[in-house]
Amino acid sequence: MDNLSIILSNSIWFNNHKGSEVLKDPIWINSNLSHALEHTFVEITNHFLEDLITLRSIAIHALTNGRLNDHILKLNELISQVEYTPEICVINEHIQLVNTTESSPESQVLVKIVTDLVHLFETNEIKNVSTCANDDCQFFFIDHSKNKSKKYCSTRCGNLIKVRRYRERH
Numbered sequence: 001m002d003n004l005s006i007i008l009s010n011s012i013w014f015n016n017h018k019g020s021e022v023l024k025d026p027i028w029i030n031s032n033l034s035h036a037l038e039h040t041f042v043e044i045t046n047h048f049l050e051d052l053i054t055l056r057s058i059a060i061h062a063l064t065n066g067r068l069n070d071h072i073l074k075l076n077e078l079i080s081q082v083e084y085t086p087e088i089c090v091i092n093e094h095i096q097l098v099n100t101t102e103s104s105p106e107s108q109v110l111v112k113i114v115t116d117l118v119h120l121f122e123t124n125e126i127k128n129v130s131t132c133a134n135d136d137c138q139f140f141f142i143d144h145s146k147n148k149s150k151k152y153c154s155t156r157c158g159n160l161i162k163v164r165r166y167r168e169r170h
């Protein structure tokens with residue numbers, strides 16, 4: 001499952017290449033951040049949009065610099081919008097302790113993105129975060145290869161550059 005903070009950071013591509021703010025597009029939000037939403041459709045209120053844009057610039061800064069420390073205060077403020085209450089439930093005859101919340105789906109999405117961002121630093125996976133060598137892309141991605149030599153975010157970008165180099169030579 002893709003890291004939500006990376007998906008959010010990469011959405012800046014639309015600002016840089018299309019001059020549009022894709023975070024205003026409910027279809028983009030609801031399809032790209034869908035695994036944070038758990039089948040609830042989120043409304044893009046002005047407040048939510050503002051928070052998403054703030055969170056995106058923090059995420060880009062943290063991914064670029066490999067440091068989260070400067071942003072902890074602001075991130076804590078963002079996630080304080082959600083209050084969880086632990087509750088013991090019986091699900092399919094299994095006892096489970098679950099965190100329930102009455103907070104809005106929008107603020108829950110913010111918490112999930114922050115959780116994914118913090119996870120990169122908790123696990124030190126931030127060391128494997130790289131940017132795509134295709135200048136027209138520059139997407140962040142996690143390099144899972146053994147010798148950490150992956151240059152492109154996808155085979156699509158890799159092939160594109162290969163074809164371009166081939167054409168330059170022939």
Ligand SMILES: [Zn+2]
Pocket residue numbers: 132133134137138139152153154157
């Ligand atoms: Zn790429």
